[in-house]
Amino acid sequence: MNKAIGKTKKAAKRIKSYVVLTAAALIYAVAISLFLDPNDIAPGGVTGIAILMNRFTAIPTGTVNLLINIPIVLLGLWKFGWRFICSTLYALTMITIFINALADYGPVTQDLLIAAVIGGGLIGIALAMVFRAGATTGGIDIIVKVLRTKWRHIKTNILFLAFDSMVIIASWIVFQDLTVAFYAGVAVVVDSIVMDKILYGSDEAKLTYIISANPEQMKQRILDELDITATIIPARGAYTNEPRELLMIVTRKQMYPKIEEIVKDEDASAFMIVSSANEIFGEGYKDITRDKL
Structure with missing residues (x-):
């Protein structure tokens, strides 16, 4: 069958x-x-x-x-x-x-x-x-x-x-x-x-790294309001030697302004790095096994 x-x-x-x-x-x-x-x-x-x-x-x-x-x-x-x-x-x-x-x-x-x-x-x-x-x-x-x-x-x-x-x-x-x-x-x-x-x-995306003193609230709003996931990467400040959490988010470029708004609301002093990603592979995005010319 x-x-x-x-x-x-x-x-x-x-x-x-x-x-x-x-x-x-x-x-x-x-x-x-x-x-x-x-x-x-x-x-x-x-x-x-x-x-x-x-x-x-x-x-x-x-x-x-x-x-x-x-x-x-x-x-x-x-x-x-x-x-x-x-x-x-x-x-x-x-x-x-x-x-x-x-x-x-x-x-x-x-x-x-x-x-x-x-x-x-x-x-x-x-x-x-x-x-x-x-x-x-x-x-x-x-x-x-x-x-x-x-x-x-x-x-x-x-x-x-x-x-x-x-x-x-x-x-x-x-x-x-x-x-x-x-x-x-x-x-x-x-x-x-x-x-x-x-x-x-359609595959162009924004790759955002955020280091914040208030990562939990920021992460929760991103999950709830944008319905996307994020990755938390353990990090440590080179000067202070203090442990930090690095929040990594990959999303479609049209959704990026909302991420920026959340960061401003939750921690205006957060350290944020934004770059472009040409393609996204994985669940919810493009199948990496699909052949492309």
């Missing part, structure tokens, strides 16, 4: 993943076919390369994108196995279909700034959705994932910016137009910011 329930949950999770991938592929295609491609804006990555190559061939951008991705997908197959590649192949196939299907409906606007901002934003949303679903859109995404397995301290958006910069320079050469290259850069920056906020922004 439990085994059957487990299989059902696993299947439901898989179906949900493919629904998300389909929606992400459509959003990505809207960005390319309706905003960027018809305005000669090559937004970096393999798709940007496909847009540039499309100008020299009669092959649709979506199809060129698929052809370029074949050797890269084989690299992904070698590094990550069939399970990862199945999701990526699905996302890549849907993107190709949607880009080609929507190609005749663009541009929605001929204002390059609007096209770059909206197109870049939509790509950022789509990529974040794909990564959250445990896949990629192929191309540079796979290369970035390969690099991230070795250098996990480097943020995804930084790696994308490096690759995208090369494509932007290539677009300047191909179109002989600094303006469209500039707006390609705008699209890449917007894409990077949106993706970064979705993937990492």
Whole structure:
């Protein structure tokens, strides 16, 4: 019985993943076919390369994108196995279909700034959705994932910016137009910011250390009013040699003003250190076992 329930949950999770991938592929295609491609804006990555190559061939951008991705997908197959590649192949196939299907409906606007901002934003949303679903859109995404397995301290958006910069320079050469290259850069920056906020922004937190003469009342108010826990670390003053209690609190950044208010109320002379924490793993926060690009 439990085994059957487990299989059902696993299947439901898989179906949900493919629904998300389909929606992400459509959003990505809207960005390319309706905003960027018809305005000669090559937004970096393999798709940007496909847009540039499309100008020299009669092959649709979506199809060129698929052809370029074949050797890269084989690299992904070698590094990550069939399970990862199945999701990526699905996302890549849907993107190709949607880009080609929507190609005749663009541009929605001929204002390059609007096209770059909206197109870049939509790509950022789509990529974040794909990564959250445990896949990629192929191309540079796979290369970035390969690099991230070795250098996990480097943020995804930084790696994308490096690759995208090369494509932007290539677009300047191909179109002989600094303006469209500039707006390609705008699209890449917007894409990077949106993706970064979705993937990492919600994890940003405040790490607060408090040394107070009245730690018990302060701790109790934090537990009761914020419904979060805290850690008490035994400490000793280097000058006075007196034992102290160090209160350590990790919380979402939007809850920090309340902590500050409690400290002011209970002990205005308390010693407090506040720093930023990029991510929180553990109960009530993010699962450390979940893979991230």
